[in-house]
Amino acid sequence: MPKATEPKRTALFISHATPEDNHFVRWLGAKLTAMGYEVWADVMCLHGGTDWAYELETALKTRAFKVLLVCTPGGLEKRGVRNEIEMATNLARQLEDDSFIIPLRLETYDAIFRIAHAQYIDFKRSWAAGLAELTELLRDQGVPRGSTGPLESWLESHSDGSDRLLQRSEPLVSNWLQVEGQPRNIRYIESRVGASLERFQNRLLHDWPVVPFRSGVITFAQPDEAGNLANELPGKEVAALSTAEFLTGGWEELKIAPLEARRMYANLGSQAFDRFCRKRGLTGHLGSGQRVSWFGDIKTTPQGRVKFEWPYRRGSRQVIGQSGKRNVHWHFGVNAQLRTSPIAHFRLSARLVFSENGLDAIEDKKRSHSLRRSFAKGWRNARWRDMLCAYLWWMAEGKASIWMPVGAEAYIQVAVPPMQFGCPVTITEGKEANQADDDDDPDIPDDLPDEEQSEEPDQ
Amino acid sequence: MIHSHRPQIVYIDEPKLEFRYGQQLEYARDGLYLYGPVDAEAFPRQIRYGFIGTKAGLARFERWATQVSSFISTPPPRKGAKEKEPHHVPFPGFSEAFNALWSNKPAKVIDDLDEEDLKRQLHIANRHEAIKSVVDAYVDRLVADKRRDEDPPAFWYVVIPEFIYELGRPQSVVPRAERVEGRVAISQRDAQKLSKQPNLFGFDEEDAQVYKYERNFRRQLKARLLDDHIVTQLVRESTLTPGDFLKSNGDLKRRVEDPATIAWKLCTGSYYKGGGRPWQIASMRPGVCYVGLVYKKQNDTETARYSVCAAQMFLSDGEGVVFRGALGPWFHPDTKQFHLDAEAAARLVGTVLDEYKRRHGGEPTELFIHAKSSFNDDEWAGFQAACAGTSTNVVGIQISDAWDQLKLFRQGSYPVIRGTALVTNNKSGYLFTSGFVPRLGTYMGPDTPNPLHVCIRRGDAPLETVMRDVLALSKINFNTCLFNDRSPVTIRFADAIGDILVAAPLSKEPMLPFKFYI
Numbered sequence: 001m002p003k004a005t006e007p008k009r010t011a012l013f014i015s016h017a018t019p020e021d022n023h024f025v026r027w028l029g030a031k032l033t034a035m036g037y038e039v040w041a042d043v044m045c046l047h048g049g050t051d052w053a054y055e056l057e058t059a060l061k062t063r064a065f066k067v068l069l070v071c072t073p074g075g076l077e078k079r080g081v082r083n084e085i086e087m088a089t090n091l092a093r094q095l096e097d098d099s100f101i102i103p104l105r106l107e108t109y110d111a112i113f114r115i116a117h118a119q120y121i122d123f124k125r126s127w128a129a130g131l132a133e134l135t136e137l138l139r140d141q142g143v144p145r146g147s148t149g150p151l152e153s154w155l156e157s158h159s160d161g162s163d164r165l166l167q168r169s170e171p172l173v174s175n176w177l178q179v180e181g182q183p184r185n186i187r188y189i190e191s192r193v194g195a196s197l198e199r200f201q202n203r204l205l206h207d208w209p210v211v212p213f214r215s216g217v218i219t220f221a222q223p224d225e226a227g228n229l230a231n232e233l234p235g236k237e238v239a240a241l242s243t244a245e246f247l248t249g250g251w252e253e254l255k256i257a258p259l260e261a262r263r264m265y266a267n268l269g270s271q272a273f274d275r276f277c278r279k280r281g282l283t284g285h286l287g288s289g290q291r292v293s294w295f296g297d298i299k300t301t302p303q304g305r306v307k308f309e310w311p312y313r314r315g316s317r318q319v320i321g322q323s324g325k326r327n328v329h330w331h332f333g334v335n336a337q338l339r340t341s342p343i344a345h346f347r348l349s350a351r352l353v354f355s356e357n358g359l360d361a362i363e364d365k366k367r368s369h370s371l372r373r374s375f376a377k378g379w380r381n382a383r384w385r386d387m388l389c390a391y392l393w394w395m396a397e398g399k400a401s402i403w404m405p406v407g408a409e410a411y412i413q414v415a416v417p418p419m420q421f422g423c424p425v426t427i428t429e430g431k432e433a434n435q436a437d438d439d440d441d442p443d444i445p446d447d448l449p450d451e452e453q454s455e456e457p458d459q
Numbered sequence: 460m461i462h463s464h465r466p467q468i469v470y471i472d473e474p475k476l477e478f479r480y481g482q483q484l485e486y487a488r489d490g491l492y493l494y495g496p497v498d499a500e501a502f503p504r505q506i507r508y509g510f511i512g513t514k515a516g517l518a519r520f521e522r523w524a525t526q527v528s529s530f531i532s533t534p535p536p537r538k539g540a541k542e543k544e545p546h547h548v549p550f551p552g553f554s555e556a557f558n559a560l561w562s563n564k565p566a567k568v569i570d571d572l573d574e575e576d577l578k579r580q581l582h583i584a585n586r587h588e589a590i591k592s593v594v595d596a597y598v599d600r601l602v603a604d605k606r607r608d609e610d611p612p613a614f615w616y617v618v619i620p621e622f623i624y625e626l627g628r629p630q631s632v633v634p635r636a637e638r639v640e641g642r643v644a645i646s647q648r649d650a651q652k653l654s655k656q657p658n659l660f661g662f663d664e665e666d667a668q669v670y671k672y673e674r675n676f677r678r679q680l681k682a683r684l685l686d687d688h689i690v691t692q693l694v695r696e697s698t699l700t701p702g703d704f705l706k707s708n709g710d711l712k713r714r715v716e717d718p719a720t721i722a723w724k725l726c727t728g729s730y731y732k733g734g735g736r737p738w739q740i741a742s743m744r745p746g747v748c749y750v751g752l753v754y755k756k757q758n759d760t761e762t763a764r765y766s767v768c769a770a771q772m773f774l775s776d777g778e779g780v781v782f783r784g785a786l787g788p789w790f791h792p793d794t795k796q797f798h799l800d801a802e803a804a805a806r807l808v809g810t811v812l813d814e815y816k817r818r819h820g821g822e823p824t825e826l827f828i829h830a831k832s833s834f835n836d837d838e839w840a841g842f843q844a845a846c847a848g849t850s851t852n853v854v855g856i857q858i859s860d861a862w863d864q865l866k867l868f869r870q871g872s873y874p875v876i877r878g879t880a881l882v883t884n885n886k887s888g889y890l891f892t893s894g895f896v897p898r899l900g901t902y903m904g905p906d907t908p909n910p911l912h913v914c915i916r917r918g919d920a921p922l923e924t925v926m927r928d929v930l931a932l933s934k935i936n937f938n939t940c941l942f943n944d945r946s947p948v949t950i951r952f953a954d955a956i957g958d959i960l961v962a963a964p965l966s967k968e969p970m971l972p973f974k975f976y977i
Contacts, residue, residue: 023530027551030493034480126529128503128554148480154493155484161543163897165876172468172875175866342466342883349863376906381875384907385868421468421867423879427897429871 009095010144013064014041015084017075022157024106025070027127028134030154035135036145040064042080044153060087065143066100067091068134069115072107089114099141104130163427170426173313173385174419177336177392179344180401181413183220185240186265188254190216192227192234199233206230208407209271211264213254218264221407247340262340269338272404272412273346280395285333285353285361288369293351295333296320298358301394308386308393310400313417317386319394322358328371329358332387338412346414350388352376392416464884468867471878471890471923473898474931477741479558486898487738487940488548488723491556498736499558506553506733508692509604509611510565511597512618513577516696517570520618523699524563527553527722534717546899546942550722557730557737566612569600574620581626582633583641587669590627592641594672594679602687614690614732614974617680621704624695627676643669671964678962681976685959686966690732690974694725723940731937732974736777740931743775746824748815749932750808751949754789754797754832755957764788768799769960771973772811773949777935778818779973781956782810796832804841808853812845814970825920826853827928829949833857839917855917856925858950861910865889874902877943880910880926887914890926892933893945903942911946938977952977 012032016025022043029039040059045052060067067088075081085101092100103120121137123130189210191200199205201212207230208221221229222237229235241251247265250258274284274292281300284292296319305316319332331353336346353361354371362368396402396416403411475483478490479499498504510520533547553561577596583589597617605611619627626633643666645653650667672679677693684691697704697713698721704712715721727737753769766789773779789797799807808826815823828834828842834855846853867875877894889910895902902908913926932947944951956976 023532023549023551027492027555031480031495034482034494126554127552128558151482151493155489158489158493158548159486159545159898161541161545161900163873163895163900165897170870172867172869172879174868174881175863342464347864350866380872380902380907381868382872384866388868421466421881423468423470423867423869423876425470425876425879426869427871427873427876427895429873 009063009065010146011038011040011059011063012066012068012138012143013060013084013088014039014043014068014070015060015081015088016041016043016070017072017078017081018042021070021072021075021106024123024127026154026158028068028104028131030151030158031131032138033149033151033154036148037138037143038063038146038149043157045157057087060084061091064088064091064100066102066138066141069101069103071103071105071109071115071120073109075106076109076112085112085114102134102137104134163429166426166428167424168426169422169424171312171420172423173389173417174421175348175350175388176345176419177348177402177414177416178419179338179346179412180415181411182243182344183406183410183412184242186218186220186243186246187222187240188213188216188218188238188251189221189223189229189235190214190238192236195234200229200235203271205233208405208410209268209275211267213256213264218256218268219407220268220410220412222410224408247344265340266338268406269346269412270336272406273336273338276402276404277395282333283359283361285351287335287351287353288365291335291349293333293335293349293353295331295353295361296391296394297331297355298329301331306390306394308389308417310389310393310417312420313389315386315389317383317390319387319391320358323375326371326375327356328362329355330375331355331361332391334388334391345419348388348418350384389417392418466881466883466888469880469882469923470876471880471927471930473878473896474927474934475741476738476934478738483741486548486942487727487934489898490738491727491940492548492551495556495558496730496735496737497739503554504557504559504730504733504735506557506559506561506729506735507566507612508729508733509567509569509615510618511569511572511601511615512696513572513574513620514570515574516618516620517568519696519700519703520565520616521563524561524565526718527726528561528563530555531719531722533719541900544900546896546901546903547717547719548723550719550726553722553726553729556723556726557735559730559733559735561726565616567604567608567615569604572596572600577620578622579639581622582637582639584633584638585641585643585669586629586631586633586674587647587672588641588643589633590674590676590679591669591672593623593627594676594683597680598683601684601689601691605687605689613734614692614729616729617691617693618696618699619676619693620696623676624697629674631674642666668964673962675958675962678959681959682961682963682965685971685975688971688975692725692728692732698725724938727940728938728977737937737940738935739776740935743931744825746819746821747775747928748811748823748826749773749928749947749949750811750826750828751947751953752828752830753953753957755961756790757786757961764790764792766790766797767957767960768797768803768807769953769957770807770811771949771952771956772814773932774815774818775931777937779948779952780814780970781973781976782807782814782970796835798832798835798838799841801837801841801844804838805845806841808842808845812849812851822849822851824850824852826851827920827925828853828855829858829947829953830855831857831859831950831953834917842917852920853918854915854920854925857912857914857916858929858947859912859914861889861912863909864912865910866907867891868907869895874908877908878930880913882922885922886916887912888922888926889913890929892930892943892947896942899942904945937974 025041025043033039088101103118105120106123121133191197210217210219223229223235227234246261250256250261277294282294307316322329333351333353335349354368402414473485477497479495482494484490529552531550533549580592645666647670650670653667701715751771754766756766770782873895875894880888880890882888890913891910893904894908929947933943935948936944959976
């Protein structure tokens with residue numbers, strides 16, 4: 001026992017080899033701290049410098065009540081540990097405490113001269129059993145305990161390499177294109193008496209988006225001077241309503257409920273997008289979920305990087321490319337759905353389409369699925385974000401909006417780039433990924449749980 | 460121009476979990492490594508488990524059980540990866556992580572399952588018969604032991620050979636040349652007819668029963684052990700000792716996770732199934748209760764409308780109880796949604812309130828009902844009726860997958876941060892429960908993160924509170940020890956539980972903790 005329990009000597013000092021025994025010391029030190037002991041150990045300081053070494057030495061000299069010496073053959077060879085043993089031995093003499101040094105046997109070691117007489121606590125057989133024995137000893141030896149001390153350093157050291165959340169806002173770009181403008185009115189056009197209604201309601205025969213309704217169509221378009229809504233499709237405007245009213249309250253006169261009205265509007269919007277893409281030379285590919293993705297082929301779309309430079313969004317990416325390894329062409333494609341809530345916007349879903357010849361999509365669903373899975377496995381944030389922007393830049397021909405015709409002189413106008421939102425937090429990020437096109441993003445763990453494991457909770 | 464409120468982004472702080480010594484941390488593996496489980500007491504908990512499998516399986520299991528009784532380091536850094544991969548946490552050893560007594564020898568061993576017998580049974584051409592007879596082999600032994608043993612183990616490790624995994628699923632195909640004749644002569648179609656017109660064909664009714672069991676080894680096994688209250692932990696031999704299963708070129712046949720990760724997952728599950736509570740949500744409001752609603756169509760029902768409704772009551776301390784609601788015409792083909800009628804809804808919430816009272820001595824102050832689908836007027840009237848006269852505020856929340864509906868891309872290379880939410884109005888928004896996690900230094904998912912759509916359909920509660928709860932409930936899957944799941948436990952286990960409830964005919968309507976189902 002120490003001669004005089006000086007009040008300031010309250011700490012447990014763990015002497016150990018760094019980094020070899022860090023895992024053990026964190027496991028032990030965190031618990032001792034949580035139990036109310038004051039603990040000092042080299043591992044607590046993550047970014048050690050000269051100050052830390054000095055602080056640690058001072059702590060040993062002036063604060064240590066006991067020294068826990070982690071014993072492994074390699075550790076006891078280390079100069080730092082040897083120095084600490086030397087200091088501790090001198091202190092033990094000064095304090096007249098024979099059990100000032102408590103060896104913790106982590107592995108079998110050859111006892112060195114200074115500690116040869118000290119009785120060790122065995123952690124080799126089991127850390128848990130060792131801890132039980134140690135806590136008993138600490139209690140018996142009257143090591144001072146206070147309330148739980150500061151624990152952050154254990155977690156910090158334990159989770160070394162983690163990123164930090166910063167309370168600083170950053171812009172996030174979405175996949176939503178805000179609708180900036182659309183025709184003031186929506187119309188109900190009936191087919192002329194005597195003409196084929198079936199033809200009139202066949203949207204393939206129309207020049208503009210239409211939705212079949214009763215004996216005509218709902219559309220933004222109007223019949224031309226000759227009374228034709230499209231070639232050889234004579235029609236008569238029966239009623240018109242403000243688009244805004246249509247979307248909020250439906251069309252009472254025609255008994256169209258609000259929900260139905262919004263569905264029709266979404267339908268007109270999808271048609272407008274599809275027609276626009278076709279006109280732009282893109283190809284539609286019917287994928288899973290019965291959605292058409294519009295992609296560019298090697299004849300219509302630039303094959304190199306597409307540069308985009310809106311005021312707040314700049315960069316460059318390929319939107320089509322070739323994988324030599326897999327011997328396929330890949331094409332960035334997009335499907336769009338018009339939605340009214342919470343604000344009118346087109347929702348874009350991105351898909352990769354693959355082709356053998358740079359033109360025609362591979363129809364084999366199984367093969368394109370597995371290509372998608374393996375080829376885009378490493379693609380995360382930056383890649384998809386910039387492909388979307390590059391695609392939209394090319395589509396909008398560098399302008400700030402895309403105008404989709406829905407009638408003669410009538411457009412649905414959407415803003416590009418997609419809507420951005422301010423996020424109140426961000427993270428520290430080592431370096432920007434500015435890598436070659438076929439590289440992976442940097443942050444992909446190799447060991448993602450596979451699907452089958454996530455489906456079935458047992459292993 | 461169209462005028463409307465522009466949505467806003469909010470960030471919801473990562474909920475913390477509570478561990479031993481009252482310590483609160485974000486990541487379960489940190490909390491267990493540094494401090495231990497929340498329910499730890501001075502005397503370590505004894506984990507008593509049994510083993511059932513083949514002799515070869517037992518040898519493999521014991522090698523693994525020995526491996527997890529001491530420190531397992533993180534895997535070496537991969538080529539091209541970051542120098543430090545903070546999502547990896549070494550496993551300190553079972554006793555070291557859980558303050559528990561772990562033995563590398565099972566308390567009880569059943570290893571008389573013969574590999575050749577099982578193989579032959581699994582190759583029976585009639586898949587229903589094949590899988591049922593293999594499950595029989597396990598169930599018979601486990602049930603017999605349960606009835607014989609006065610001090611049965613808390614749970615059983617069911618260690619399955621690879622061929623059971625491969626041939627024990629509905630989509631498994633046995634090559635024609637390898638099929639063996641079975642005993643059941645009646646076809647599935649005839650069995651269905653027989654159920655309407657008994658003895659029409661003179662077939663054995665017992666044979667026809669085989670079609671009531673699902674062709675899924677795992678689900679059927681769990682379902683058939685419910686009556687006898689037997690908890691299991693299924694694991695493939697190749698998960699325990701992947702090095703035993705090599706291709707001819709020396710590579711692993713099956714790519715599994717690193718040993719420390721597997722140890723975290725299986726051992727956390729074992730601690731939980733052994734009766735422990737590894738962690739709980741920290742600083743939870745008192746008096747909160749969650750219910751996850753599940754609907755599953757039963758295979759052998761005659762009309763498409765009939766389905767089983769199951770509910771899971773979930774408390775913030777991680778305790779969960781599963782109720783099995785009765786079979787009913789809950790599916791509405793016109794809307795493609797499931798809804799209870801008012802009476803069944805009231806009965807269900809009534810049971811939840813009773814159970815809560817029994818455990819806590821009073822009514823919950825808040826009762827959140829989580830469902831994938833919306834709630835209709837009848838259903839809601841039933842929920843409210845059950846809460847009438849109590850001080851319980853009942854809130855109906857729809858939590859649906861918003862796959863592709865909203866993407867948010869960050870400036871840098873890392874994906875959107877978990878906890879980011881786009882609030883569209885005071886009742887709904889998109890919540891990214893998966894995304895970049897600063898603690899892990901990565902995003903543990905495929906592609907770009909997709910949000911959940913969280914919508915307060917009925918009743919009243921602050922949206923941010925609802926979202927914070929959803930985030931917290933995504934962190935208490937005791938079967939994985941991951942940082943988080945994408946779905947809250949109310950919804951996630953909903954499906955798993957429903958799948959098991961319909962996998963075999965049940966004689967009772969058991970009310971059991973959810974460890975029986977996962």
